[in-house]
Amino acid sequence: MKQNIINTLLNKRNSKLIFATALLSINSIAAQTFTDFSYRGNDKIYANNPLKENEFYSPILQGCYPDPSITRKGDDYYLVNSSFSMFPGVPIFTSKDLVNWKQVGHVLDRPSQLKVEKGGVSQGIYAPDIKYNKFNDTFYMITTQIAGGVGNMVVKTKDPAKGWSEVQKLNFDGIDPAIFFDDDGKAYIVHNDAPPQGTELYNGHRVIKMWDYDLEKDQVIAGSDKIIVNGGVDLSQKPIWIEGPHIYKKNGKYFLMCAEGGTGGNHSEVIFMSDSPKGPFIPAKNNPILTQRYFPKDRKDKVDWAGHADLVETPDGKYFGVFLAIRPNEKGRVNHGRETFILPVDWSGKYPVFENGLVPMKPKLKLPEGVKNQTGQNGFFPNGNFTYNDKLTDKNLDYRWIAMRGPRENFISTTKNGVKVTPFETNIKALAPVSALFHRLQHEDFETSVMLDFKPKTEKELAGITCYQSEKFNYVFGITKKDKDFYIVLERTEKGASKLIGSEKISLSKSIKLQVVGEKDDLNFNYSLDGKNFKNLGGAVSGDILSTDVAGGFTGSLIGLYSTLSNDIVPN
Template structure:
């Protein structure tokens, strides 16, 4: 994954990282004790959210209804970028990047590559992932998941720009039952993946900078390989070797060769990488060698996947395709998962980078994505014998769908996530719905926030929730937030001014906040808050009677919710937000 311009704190030592994790846990503990001992008033005053309804209505899905034997692409809508996939028997497992979202690295399971169920997260404990002070687009990048048949173990390896971690690996015998504590790996660079040869040997391959003094141009990177000691869970010192310098053709100054994966077929080793950087020049390329240590020779038909050379005004545009991984499907044919984007009518990326899939033709020497170099279609043919159950029987939905949650289930849906810290630190269930105990932290701070998030998964959508809340002062606010980052977001919440209650709509751009509108309202009963989007146009509204909605602030631009304006690697998050450090004051 190409790195944009962010300022990261340098990696701290393992000891410092563990100390930070302990401090975070201590802070949460102190917070809980303080709440229980000193804040009966705050507990009584905590906002309660209920009747959460997200509804997607993208025209492309209305215009292309599914026929028998078809399914929609992307398979994971919303910000699920940098997918990696592995197989054990008839079971497929897929992971994606999460950056500073907590818990980190969602794990999905499928039997057929069409119907997916989220079974958890690989990094679900603060001891594994310390992102408490991390910008939203730092944290964990580009995970890889691999099954090693030689020891019947799954490995998830990832780069963590947080908590002094660096490159880490966690292990599991069963991904549905959790993952080990992390093993810190002794190498730099990013985007690591693992390869297990049939002779029992193991390797790590990753993106890195060229040797010191050898960088030729901006974006010049290399791919490096190491032998890996399975007994010690560590790369073997001195075995590192550069196997690709720059990319397919160094003379053309290729940028950001990254996200490498090694595969073995017919006794030969294939290295597949992204090239061109995450963005409009993104692509996938492939090399071959007689050894996992190289030398690797590029295929003559690169790239094997890209949307970069197509008509920019094509309908139902999918773009930025790349960062791929291959797997043998249930029909004994190859498939590739990869990231792509579906921009809105202003060509802005608000949803984020999503997980797509295409069949792969590997009948010749090199694999190539079927229809991966022509405009991608919104539908695909399913592997033979598969029945489309998406959105049913617990399988992840795609296309246009409605996700309702009254928060009465004993287990919170995995689609609800936190930012920089555990959800359990601020949520609790009540007879009325989900209670959020507010932190003295607002959405613009680099700290854990008391906000429960759901990804925006469509360009055209509505989200509605019921809020039962009476703020005690202007420092108290609860409502919804649409967040691209701590510096780019909207807040639509209920606060207080004197004896009166107000809804405020605040826009934050480049860290500078502005009140777009405020509205005095009656809160004798719970109110409904709603946001609707039609491409770039977002509208925020409320209802006091459950049926008639009143708009606040007119139609506002979603520009600040796009990667194009805000930068970074995430998509828009829709949050149920509460704070006791409010600075969005009514006009």
């Protein structure tokens, strides 16, 4: 009994010591608050192609919103995208007219669903597929999670805007799964996989496989798998990366649509038809039904890499297709990633064909009859040249603010003065959650700025802006300390090797305004101590490391409001 009392007293004393130590630790970290964020796009393609009253822009989602999938329930459309190691994962949008889109959240918004803590920026969630099953009034999102030992998985919900189930792991290999619900209530899964061991004919040789799906157990039926496409449209031509499959049914026939050619300059969309959901699937003679690979490389207003598509039928029997494509900048680089485009689809013949999907794409489309373009209004996502301002004081931050590898709530708190960031020990180069709040880069020419209230107490503290392609390719522009002085620094990291571009001693009496201006393929990092007059640091620097051409991977660039307790930038 005596020993229990002693242990209790010791525990209380230890708890007080731990609490006191925590308070000292918190007090030893400088407070840092970001507010008055602004982002403005100024791309020439939009300035030179102003909208008429009956037009809208495609892409409908600018920036890193690749691998779109779409479904419909009644008058409501829902669209999802790949999110890789971004957290939360799988952004989900809704629309009633396919033109005006509103983000209603993320499908994977909890750590129990998303295991990307140690993943590279291009790991995590690949090619989600969303489909509505009218037989049980349920939405399904099926995807591959290349992280945390998850693999292929499915979640479901009755209402896409009100949260999704925990993850159900699926018992098959490969990537890019999609689910199909037949008229008789049966369900099937199709996906990309490697050919049977010993039968691979060339690098990039893949197959499309199908499984029966048990809706009660939410699992594929063991032994039901069957290869329905080997290699692609014509195996003798050695097609590469048949992937992103979807099945549709029309007039009693089954149609399998897939991406082919790899998600680069040879990307395309192809179509097959069968009398049975299990094949044999016969390719259309007029494949591909969507591509941009046949046109001059120096064409005006270039759109490229078109493919990885999904179709949806409107209530009045028309069809539209969403797909990914890229718009390279003036130097041919891909900085803002693969974006979500849309085109009407002509299915008056035997096979569907994307209207104007086999000619150089234009930036504008005709509005569907009776639809008004409300881009950037009434909560709808903006496109074209737009300005996005956010004081960062709303308790519920806009859905477009994301973190990397972990929840943003783990390091931010919103106050009446802006977002307060509690920095992690990790810095931006870590394969771990980082204390940075990210917004997608959505233009070639842009200007972004934020007010930062921060006075570092040690040389290990830094806060500012990061332009981030990955943990190995990024810029950091921020405030730190050396001896007793404050410095503003600019660092470039390429292939994981960092180089100081510039540093200047500054006098910090109040908040500092940080600004990044992108023009063509160059970036200028500027700062202002009075909120009006800007000074440049480091001159114009290349945006090359923010492109997938240089950095590799599958994502577009992000702009981050960043803080760390592991600063390794040493001012001159």
